[in-house]
Amino acid sequence: MPRPDSTLHQRPVSDRQSLWTLAILSALMAFASISTDLYLPASPAMADALHADSGQVELTISGYLIGFSLGQLLWGPIGDRYGRRLPIALGLVLFIIGSAGCAMSGTADAMIAWRAVQAVGACSSVVLARAMVRDLYAGHRAAQMLSTLMTVMAIAPLLGPSVGGLILQVASWRAIFWTLVLLGLGTLALLRILPETLPTHRRNPEPVHRALHRYSLLLRNRRVLGYIGTGGFFYGGMYAYIAGTPFAYISYHHVSPQQYGVLFALGIVGIMLTNQLNSRWVARQGSDRLMGLGTGSAALAALWLAVDAWADWGGLAGLVIPLFLFVSATGFIVANSIVGALGEVPEFAGAMSALVGSLQYGTGILGSGLVAAFADGTPRPMAGVIAVFGIASALCARWLVPLQNSNLALGQAGEDLIPRENA
Known part of the structure; x- marks a missing residue:
């Protein structure tokens, strides 16, 4: 059974509207990184x-990451049913509450709990911003x-550790x-002022609780597994980097929090560069390559x-x-793995975005958790975790994604996902 033509759903976007939408979506997607990057220089002081x-x-x-991963599984189907703007607003309210809780925490356990609340709120912005890109664009244009977006939003993590270091010079870590x-x-x-990108007639009327069944169907697609594994294992390595470098640089190699911000910024510059290269090359080379x-x-x-x-x-x-x-490779991996997965079932962009994000950040939980579990005061645990996840990401891209007739690879699972009124 053929899928509905996703290009029929695309809406014309004026230059002015596109610019504003791009700016706001960049801000929404930046919540994933700024929520962590801003306080990284304060990690030893917090300890x-x-x-x-x-x-x-x-x-x-x-x-x-636990809150961020699990929360996406909820927000994606909600966004497919009720539109994008309302769930994002509700998520921002949760983010504000969680951030205030972090600022007032008196123990590490309380901080961990409030960070989870903060993440459940922040992830609504990220998962639905990705879905909004798919609402408006398709194919290599979506990858571009x-x-x-990732280049623009990279300004946040580029400035985050440096701004966090400056805040520490005039106030405590709580001010962050x-x-x-x-x-x-x-x-x-x-x-x-953000326009709604999912009109009422395109929303999915199915109950949200059916999302878990839909997720299981999506995971039957080998290409979906390949894209998710490629991005997910890479995220595991990235969060091992985020969790391990404050102590590897500041505690082990005795750099200052301000110098750490500069070193962290180098990686963001690399991400910005490769995202721009990806945007220019993807139409000619293809996102999978x-x-x-x-x-x-x-x-x-x-x-x-x-x-x-x-x-x-x-x-x-x-x-x-x-x-x-390693970090610079983000520009060639993340956008292409997300767009590849979203392109498999564009009719459920919210649910697919949620699944991709949840499993990607789920491996981030594993990556940062392994660094914490094996912490010995040296950079070795961080390096070992990054090596394992980096190799696993490459294997997924090599062995699971290169299949022929990707639309047919969805098989019966894809047919079951398409509402009968659209079939």
Whole structure:
């Protein structure tokens, strides 16, 4: 049974509207990174104030990822049924409450719990912003727009650690979370001018509780598994990097929080560069080919990092250089893996975006959790986790994605997902 032509659903977007929409979607997608990156330089100070060790502070990232991963499974189907704007607004309210709770936490356990609440709210913005891109664009154009979004939103993590370091110079780490409260309030106000991209006639009337069944059908598609595995394992390595570098750089190599912000910013510059290259090349080279290029280079960089960390070669530069190469591969991996998965079943962009994001960040939980579990005061656990996940990402891209007749690969699972009134 053929699928409805997704191009029939695309809406013409004026240049002015496109610019505003791009700016707001960038802000919404930035919540995933700014919520963590802003307080990274404060990690050692938080450990002292909360009487916690480095592993417990690293678990605040895992707690965030748990909320972020599971929350997406809820927001995606809600967005498919009720539209995009209302669920985003509700999520921003939760984000504000969670950020305030983090600012007032007195123990590491309380911080981990409030970080989970914060994440459940933040993920509504991210998962539905991706779905809004798919509402408006298709094919390589969607990959181009998502790459552009990621380039623009990279300003947030680029500035995040540096701004967090500046806040620490004039206030305590708690002021960082109050800053996030203000950012949430500002974005909530900005949401008023964001157009609704999912009109009523395109919404899915099915009850939200059927989403779990739909997720199981989506996971029967081998290409979907390939795209999710490629992006997911890479995310596991990225969050191992996020959880491990504050202690690897600040505690082990004795750089200042401000210098850490600069080193972290180098990786964001690499992400911005490769996202721009991806946006320019994807129409000619194809998203799958560029995704394979990214995963291959990331795996090689991860192996280089592991060798340097375990042999203690190169000092600080022995970590910074391969980590820069690993992180820079984001521009070729993330946008292409997301667009590839969304393209399999465009009729359920919200649910697919939720599934992709949930499983990607789920491996992020695993990556950051493994770094925390094996923390020994050296960069070795971080490097080992990044190497394992980098290789797994490359294997998924190589062995699961390159299938012929991708539309037919959906098979019966895809047919079951299409509402009968559209069939």
